[in-house]
Structure formats: C-alpha cells, structure tokens
Amino acid sequence: MTAYRFEPLTRSHDRAGFQCGAAVLDRYLRDFARKDAERGVAAPYVMVEEAAPNVIVGYYTLSAFVIGLTDLPPKLASKMPRYPDLPAILIGRLARSLEFKGRGVGELLLVDALKRALVHSKQIAAMAVVADAKDDAALAFYLRFGFARLGDSASRVFIPMGTIEQLG
Helix, strand or coil, X not given: CCCEEEEECCCCCECCCXXXXXXXXXXXXXXXXXXXXXXXXXXXXXXXXXXXXXXXXXXXXXXXXXEEHHHCCHHHHCCCCCCCEEEEEEEEEEEECHHHXXXXXXXXXXXXXXXXXXXXXXXXXXXXXXXXXXXXXXXXXHHHCCXXXXXXXXXXXXXXXHHHHHHC
C-alpha cells in the first residue's frame, strides 16, 4: 500500500511536473500557489508519496471566507445569530494528478482538507467549509460527500462544521 503525507507547499515540491487535466488548476499550482501563500491569500497543501516526497500527487488550498446568512438554507439559518455574514473556510482549489486517477486521491485530499478546516475552526471560528465546483463532475463529487448547494449559485457548495465533526 502506498504511504502518503500532506504538507504545506514548499519550493522543493515539483510544481512544474504536476498535471491534473485542468489547465487552470495546473497553472495555479505552477505560477500562483506559492505567491498566494506568501501574500497570506491562500494556504496550499500538497499530498506526496513517502517514496517520492517532491512529486505532488494532489493539492488543495484553504482560505478564510464568509457566507451570507441569507445564502444558508432556512433551517440552518434559523439556528445562526442574525449576523449578515458568518465565518467559513474556503477550499479554493482541489486537484489530483492524472497519474493517480482512479486511486481515491481526490477523496483523500478532501478528507484532509475537511479535517484541517475542522481543527482550525476550533482556534478561529468557522461554521462551515465552502467549495466552488469547477464543473459538473466536481459538483457531483462534493455533493456525494455531503455538501449542499449554497445560495443561488449553481457551483458553490458548503458543509457545516457540525457535519464534518460527526463524520469523525
């Protein structure tokens, strides 16, 4: 069985060799991820194999985010304080290498992102994790893992921290 680990993106990771099949996600990792980290705009995390620690198997980014109270489903909104905006964590990008397609890497990336978000939500409050699906396949992926549509957006989804906590 392959051993993986998750770690913050560093200069030693081979960003140029990563290809996920979506040029915009490849370009982001290659050209912008480290800059976003340095500017405090996003925190990129990579998944690597223990045997090849410089080769990126997949990556995701986390950032602070806000959800408008009126974008939440009425049942959940009724349980929230009447603040116009509520704190959340955004999975800005999530991608796995084409080389690892069909090995459950996307799921592993998502689980790590959700666990990391949950831990951080205990230190700096966040009531949910939000993601923007880049296409219908990504939307189906998030919905399969318990995310629900957020507001009127066709591609924005969320999952409450309470749900993540229950998943263990």
